[in-house]
Amino acid sequence: MLGRTAASLFWMSRYVERAENIARLLEVGYRMSLTERSEEGTSEYLASMMLAAEVDEDFAKKHEVTDVASVAHFMLFDTDNPNSVKSCLEKARTNAKAVRTAITSDMWESLNSTWLHFSQIQPRQVLGNKLPGFLQWVKQSSHEFRGALLGSILRDDGFAFAQTGGFIERADNTARILDVKYYVLLPRTSMVGGDVDIQQWTMILRAASAHRAYRHVYHDRYKAWNIADFLIFRKEMPRSLAFCVTSVTAMLGMLEQVYGEPSSCHDDAIRMAQHLTTGSMDKVFSEGLHEYLTGFIASNNALTTSISESYNFY
Template sequence: MLSRTADNLYWISRYMERAENLARILRVTDRLSLMPAIAESDGNEWHSTIVVAGLEDMFYERYDEATPENVISFLAFDPENPSSVRNCIETARRNGRAVRTALTTEQWETLNTTWLELPGWNENRVRGSGLNRFLDWVKDRSLLFHGATVATMLRRDSYFFSRLGTFIERADNTARIVDVKYHILLPEQAEVGGGIDYYQWASILRAVSGYRSYNSVYRQGLKPWLIVEFLTLREEMPRSLASCSLGIKESLDHLADEYGQRHECHRMAGQIHSRLRFGQVDDIFRQGLHEFLSEHIENNNRLAYEISRAYLF
């Protein structure tokens, strides 16, 4: 496969996953902002959303304050923000058009239909209750695309490049969500383990579709250390760091078998996966949760670079 084709497939999945992640983050922020104790605070949950997205510098170059209107506009529709939901969908579709023959009919129709429906959503339409309908639409279209990928693509190199994009993007997003909760969301005057803290952790689980799954695994209620374990070390949780690292490793192993060669990205993927597979939550807190997550985000970015260097340049 041409590296250009592999690169397009990889980034189609990354951009569709990124659009879904932004929709999930905006949904949970909107829920948090409706909580009475938070509504009376300084609104730092909207600032936290910008931090989660990794776009803090770009946002404050253009806006003075992280109001709901500014954040929604910037993350959902801003044409100057390359990671806005609108630009993610448009870029994914553009990449899909460039490699139309490498996609299945179901994948292409999902991408193209999403792009055709996108202009029907604008800032006026998503005001009030329209925001939730828009975010649900984005999430549903992304899930439909990923479902078409899993259900219809041959298990060849094109499939594994697509899956790599999904898992790299998802791992980055999960780490950012947990990190921003631990360090930013809880107001200074609020009690750790109190009502606000409990509601925020529940919202984080809902942001990654993990609330019911968590309660089926643990019978002790919402405990911060168990939630961290669930979202970092439990492979059965599809959006956990451990599950993403396993998906990355397995996809790279298939590519190594297909191309008959291993690269630095294979060593790094194995190292990251081993650390998460055999890690313990006590060790994470002993190191410091923020330090652990920051290190993981950095390692994930380095792994993405090594994947690009080996296959996509």
């Protein structure tokens, strides 16, 4: 497979996943903002969400007040924001169009119809209480594309590249969702263990589609220790860091078998997986949750670079 084809499949899947993940992050920030008494319309929780997503500086260049309307428009519709849902869907469609013969009709139709529908929506149509429903639609559209991918494409190198991109992006998002909670709690340690704290942790779990799964595994109250462990180390949780990195490792191993030669990026992924396997919450909290998560995000980005170099994406 040509490097540019592999790159398009990788980034096609990654941008679809990112569109869903931006919706998840925005949902966390939005629902948390409903529990606060903001001054002058500015929401601390929405600001924390954008800080974790690393788009806070770009937002500040265009907006003075961090309110729901401004943040929602910036995160959903603003094409000056390269990580807005609209930007992500457009780039995913462009990559899919470039490899139209390498993907199935179901995949293309799912992605193309999502883009066409999104393009017709006006920002004013999803304000207020309509925002959660729209965010749910974005997530559902991503699920439909993923279902088309899993249900119709050959299990060959194209499948491996697409899956690798999706899992790397998902791991990045889970780390950022957890980091939102860090930024929210940082100035208010007195809230830890209180009703608001528990409510916020519940929102974090819901953003990761992990609320019911968490209750199935842990039958006691919501605890920061257990929730962080669930979203970082539990391999049976499909959005955990451990599950995503293990899946990336498996896909890169599949590519080695297809091409019959080893790759340095596979070794990098194995080291990341081993670091998670040997890790523990004692180590995480002794290092600092924020420091651990930012370190993981940096390693995840480095793995993307390694994959790009190994398979000539450039």
